[in-house]
Amino acid sequence: MEYIIIIVSAIFVNNIVLSQFLGICPFLGVSNKLSTATGMSGAVCFVITLATLVTYLLNQYLLVPFGLEFLQTIAFILVIAALVQMVEIVLKKISPSLYQALGIFLPLITTNCAVLGVAITVVTKEFTFGAESHMLNLGQAIVYALATSVGYGLAMVLFAGLREHLALNEVPKSFKGLPIALITVGILALAFLGFSGIV
Amino acid sequence: MGKWSTFTDGFVKNNPTFVLVLGMCPTLATTTSAVNGLEMGLATLFVLVLSNIVISLLAPVVPDKVHIPVYIVVIATFVTVLQFIMQAYTPDAYKTLGLFIPLIVVNCIVLGRAEAFANKHGVLESLLDGLGVGFGFTVSLTVIGIVREILGSGSVFGWKFISGDGILAFVMAPGAFLVLGYLMVLFNKYLKKS
Numbered sequence: 001m002e003y004i005i006i007i008v009s010a011i012f013v014n015n016i017v018l019s020q021f022l023g024i025c026p027f028l029g030v031s032n033k034l035s036t037a038t039g040m041s042g043a044v045c046f047v048i049t050l051a052t053l054v055t056y057l058l059n060q061y062l063l064v065p066f067g068l069e070f071l072q073t074i075a076f077i078l079v080i081a082a083l084v085q086m087v088e089i090v091l092k093k094i095s096p097s098l099y100q101a102l103g104i105f106l107p108l109i110t111t112n113c114a115v116l117g118v119a120i121t122v123v124t125k126e127f128t129f130g131a132e133s134h135m136l137n138l139g140q141a142i143v144y145a146l147a148t149s150v151g152y153g154l155a156m157v158l159f160a161g162l163r164e165h166l167a168l169n170e171v172p173k174s175f176k177g178l179p180i181a182l183i184t185v186g187i188l189a190l191a192f193l194g195f196s197g198i199v
Numbered sequence: 200m201g202k203w204s205t206f207t208d209g210f211v212k213n214n215p216t217f218v219l220v221l222g223m224c225p226t227l228a229t230t231t232s233a234v235n236g237l238e239m240g241l242a243t244l245f246v247l248v249l250s251n252i253v254i255s256l257l258a259p260v261v262p263d264k265v266h267i268p269v270y271i272v273v274i275a276t277f278v279t280v281l282q283f284i285m286q287a288y289t290p291d292a293y294k295t296l297g298l299f300i301p302l303i304v305v306n307c308i309v310l311g312r313a314e315a316f317a318n319k320h321g322v323l324e325s326l327l328d329g330l331g332v333g334f335g336f337t338v339s340l341t342v343i344g345i346v347r348e349i350l351g352s353g354s355v356f357g358w359k360f361i362s363g364d365g366i367l368a369f370v371m372a373p374g375a376f377l378v379l380g381y382l383m384v385l386f387n388k389y390l391k392k393s
Contacts, residue, residue: 019372021228025307028223073282073301074275081268113224113305120301174388178220182380189373 002129003143006136010147012195016114017155018188023114027156028181030105032167037160041153043105045146047087048115051080052145055119056138076119084110114152118145159188205324209331215308216339216379217386222308225299226340227375233356236344238292239299240337244330245281246303250274251317251329258318270313275304308336346378 016022023044030040055076063069088106091099099106109115122141126133136144162184171180215221222243229239253273261269282300285293293300303309312332317325348354351370353361368374 021224021372021375022302024223024227025221028220070279070283073279073304074272077271077275077304078268081271111305111307111310113302116305117298117302120298174384179380179383179387182376182383186373186376186380189376190368193368193371193373 007147011151018192022117031160034160045149048149206327206331209335230344232348233344236340240340244333247333248329251325254317255325
């Protein structure tokens with residue numbers, strides 16, 4: 001039951017882009033075309049899940065026993081940077097086609113605040129399940145990371161679809177580009193607000 | 200003159216929010232009220248100025264291949280220092296801004312200024328650039344915060360001038376996107392010289 005709550009909450013109710021404001025830069029940057037948006041979501045999904053696994057273990061077995069929690073920020077960002085680099089190298093060797101498809105998005109993910117955001121959230125925040133609230137265990141943390149990145153992909157793909165249509169329309173000069181895109185996201189976020197209260 | 204314009208460029212010509220469109224996440228997430236926007240701006244200013252100074256000093260001795268990881272460690276160090284300071288002296292602000300304090304590490308403004316400015320310029324100029332961009336960011340965040348607070352809760356800096364609730368959506372997620380979008384339109388129309 002707790003897993004279902006985590007999944008629904010992470011994808012719809014607390015959507016990472018539309019209600020938590022994480023990962024906005026790539027969200028606005030690469031959502032011009034549906035195909036690049038899908039590529040970016042795939043890469044983010046991969047890295048968020050992997051990074052959460054590694055940082056969760058690092059925190060539990062190294063930082064907490066030695067009382068070094070204050071190093072979380074530094075340790076996590078280094079892990080993420082190294083991880084992205086490693087994924088890039090491994091992918092290049094094992095699956096050149098996937099590497100080609102993800103291309104420039106991989107190195108960009110280091111500075112995507114969604115990755116660091118999720119990693120910090122799972123080790124510091126208590127989650128509420130009905131009446132009780134507690135920290136996530138490893139399995140729940142992984143599910144949360146996976147569901148969050150699915151939510152990221154959902155928002156990204158929806159928005160890319162809207163933007164492709166937007167490009168065909170005449171908009172006033174001052175609204176061109178980002179302003180109209182932001183207003184569109186605003187309306188999309190308004191729609192997602194309808195999900196609040198489900199869990 | 201040259202040094203003065205390094206400082207003032209951050210306000211309009213290189214405004215991090217409305218022109219460079221960097222650091223969108225904290226801009227949208229923490230501007231639920233004028234005070235929150237101001238606090239987030241000042242926190243970023245602190246990290247920006249100190250990391251700009253240190254990176255301008257380090258740049259000549261750091262090998263080119265590892266410069267990004269080195270910069271990130273420098274920035275992360277100052278963010279950790281900031282976390283300690285805020286926990287000690289402004290625990291309330293630390294609680295409201297929450298996750299977005301550690302996330303200053305991945306704020307593209309800080310790394311962006313390090314890459315684009317501090318590693319090519321001297322200490323004094325980097326300091327001025329950090330101050331200029333930092334204040335530009337603070338002003339933008341405060342303005343967005345003021346607009347959202349007026350529409351969303353009918354008050355300015357906590358001083359309430361309408362009894363009852365405002366339009367709740369403006370202090371929630373959708374309002375952030377809408378207010379930023381419309382402010383950007385106004386900025387494009389009246390301030391940007393094409």
